[in-house]
Amino acid sequence: MSETTAPVTLSITPGKALALRWAGFIALLAAAVMIIAGGTVWGVVTSQLRAEKITVSEDAAFLGGADVAGPFSAFAQADIISTHAKNMTDGKTYAELDKDDPKRATVMNASFLRTSLFTSVVSYGVSAFVIGVGILFGIIGWVILTIAPRRRAAVATVPVTPAE
Template identity: 50%
Template sequence: MTKTTDASAVRSTTPGGVVRVLSVLVIVAGLVMSVAGGATWLTVQRQLADERITVSEDAKWFAGEKIDGPLTAYAEAEVIERHALEASGGRTYAELDREDPTRQVVMTGSFLRASLFTSVVSFGVAALAMGLGLILAIIGYVLLLVSRRLAALTPSATD
């Protein structure tokens, strides 16, 4: 009784073949994450730039610069907080009476700060996705090298 073996079936079930399939999946996942992170970064950056906002002149950092990144957005959020607290005598929105006319100013400042902080967080998530994607791609490449070594060590089906 002769047993015929399909060489491609043997390759995909050997340890090297399994590692090779896994390596390709990890590389693809890494590339997708990197591209998605980059696209998110660029989208948030464009949206901020389209607003044509500049960092206030009395900011500690980046005064007068266009807000189009995480650092400039954070710098402006700090200025807005300082201005709102100055306008309210150091009190937050929750500490102001409902009839206090500065309550609206402080509320608007809080809203603007939250919007800027959302963009800062979005930049962070995008950077995280790009970084993890790069790491996954590197791990996938290393797994691909391991699969080649395993394939070289495993006897072929025709031997």
């Protein structure tokens, strides 16, 4: 048996249409700001890493010999710094070394370098997230502007067919 239903109509007043259009414009503006901000931070982090002229150690698990100028190369260099520091101390971390151990200062510097590189990796991740959310806001804003009736219409009727 098949049932037929009449389409439902929604009336959108001029005020609601205006509010919808404003929401669409605001979403598009937010999208632009987020995409530009995320891209700018990505570029600044990349330029700062390049300025340090760091090269991933040849014995790294991946990207050996590459310039540190992105999230993957920064991660690879941080990882190999950890390996080198643990090899130097027979697997001990900075906190596990005796206070008078001569290797303690070197391991401390390695820890600081790793932290700095991981901070850049996190910055890349946040930048990518902001760009992604900006793209999502842009799509939502465009959809809102596409479906919102023009302000000039006194009352717009939008047919809605219920899903079966």
